[in-house]
Amino acid sequence: MRRTTVKLIILCVLLGYVLCPFRLLAQSPFEVKARTDTDRIRIGEQLKLELTADLDLNSMPGASLKVVFPNLPDSFAHWEVVDRTGLDTLGQTNGEKHFKQTLTLTSFDSGHWEIPPLKFEVYSTRTDGSYDSMFTQPIGIDVGTVTVDTTKAFKPIKSVRTVDWAWLDYWPYMAAGAGLVIVLFALWWFLLRKRKKKEPAPEPVSLEPVYDRTIRLLKELDTEKVWQQGNVKEYYSRLTDILRTYFEEQFGIAALEQTTAELLQNIKPVTILNQQRDKLRSLLSLADLAKFAKLQPSPEEHVDSMHKAMEIVEWTKPAARPAEGQGLPAPANGSGNHTKQ
Template sequence: MAKLIIVKHFILFFLLGFILAPIASFAQQQGEVKASVDTQSIRLGEQIQLRLSATMPPQGMDIVFPQIPDSFGHFEVVRRSQLDTTAAGNTKVLGQTIVLTSFDSGRWDIPALRFDLASGGNVTDSAFTAPLFIDVNTVSVDTTQAFKPIKGLRTVAWSFWDYWLYFAIGITVALIGIGLFVYLRSRPKKQAPVPVVAVVPPYEIALQQLQQLKAEKVWQQGDSKQYYTRLTDILRSYFENQFNIPALEQTTEELLQHIKPVTILNQQRDKLRALLSLADLAKFAKLMPSPEEHEGAMQHAQEIVEWTKPAANKAATADNGKEEIKQPAK
């Protein structure tokens, strides 16, 4: 019986040694790993600080901390700190703080967390922390107390400084609008450009009308009255526009009296008298002038206009005529 007990103890110690060998090996190489919390009881939504720590590994070795996901079990990670180093006697300790929270009531565990010891990028050993248990409690409600009514909305005192930016923007926009309105109202309006109409001198109009009358061959068609009526109307309109003489409203004698003050026109008095007299006979006495008289009347009319047009235009016409004479024949 005693021998059986000794054998059992021997086997038990052998198994314990086999199981604890990796831990002892890690402890010899690395030292202690630890996980702790600042509290084991919280209310829904409160936070826990999970502190992970491990002693510094020997030279040439690296310690790999557990990679905790953002959400695991009934816990969620709020934030993580960077690894920090603290001194504990003659050794240095690596540490990390992870803030957790939970929104599920009950007793929940933080499972064992694995630390790895690596050398040259290869894991050579591992160690686990002990699991931790956290009680997540609901908010206690005293059911013996009567339910209290929901509090009404509270009004906050109005303050100008809470809205000063909006006032500044509104005033700025209003000032810009007023400035634009005043500017647009006071800005001088652009006047539409007045189209420039080329003014044709009266003598050019008269000469063109005489040429047109000549081209229509009115007297050749047997209408002498119309021929002389249009011929004298062209001259009378020319006198009114060029010399301001009311020639269209005057008789032949009145017109001849009014041209006396106009020296240049009075110099053609004889031609004008002969032309007007012939025209009166053709229009009122039904005289039938000869073809030579018809052509002579047209020639006298053109000579009167050419003679009485402004001197500058006469000179320009004369120069143009000289240049045409000098040009060699092609």
């Protein structure tokens, strides 16, 4: 009988050793606590629930542990969680590691309610994956109602009160509205200025008569000695442009957009201009060769082209037609002896 009892004791010890899932923590103290700052509140009041966990690392050197605090839902057993802090590690003193979390609770049901036991878990981060769990003690809290003196009569319900209007209560909206108006006005002003800048400025209206301006431009071209400086193409381009502009403004012919053949065809209805047709054809043909065929006319041809241009303008002058060969301004660099066309 005695031998059987010894065997039974040894068997229980071996089974306890083998079946323990977390032998490491069985050798190391693990303490958890839950406490509140009061045991009595009124409906809607709040209390603080403090959860702590202490680990004694002296009894488990080299151990790597992870503590998991209770995960309370927002509403449980007549209680509401108003706020919760994060898990704080309070540091390590004398080989002990401390953890803490604070929750703010309230209740809207009167009576005596308990905060149930809360489960803590400790995991070993080693490869064995063992864990252990511990529970806190339940905490009883009395939730009372507001004391009502039933000996006194009920007071009547007060009517709705009208609150005086105060502009200070609405100044943020006023400021936002004023800011929006300023922004819209600034945007409109910016777009208006930008549009005005894009609009092309109207060309200045020249008060100088067409004939006087044409003669002045021809004399300026002759005085600049363009062809004498080797710029033959520029000389004939400017010369023909001056004549074509004169035809457009004086006779309404789209001379700047027309070829030489088209221009000679369109001057036929203008009798006074058609009378200078041969001179104009000779001048425009020589200018086309100089501009597009790189022809190099002689100096006499340059001077003669200017003389023909002035003759055409003088002949078609809005005033009385001058006599043939009379009253023509001579080119500044022209020779007095050249043949009339």
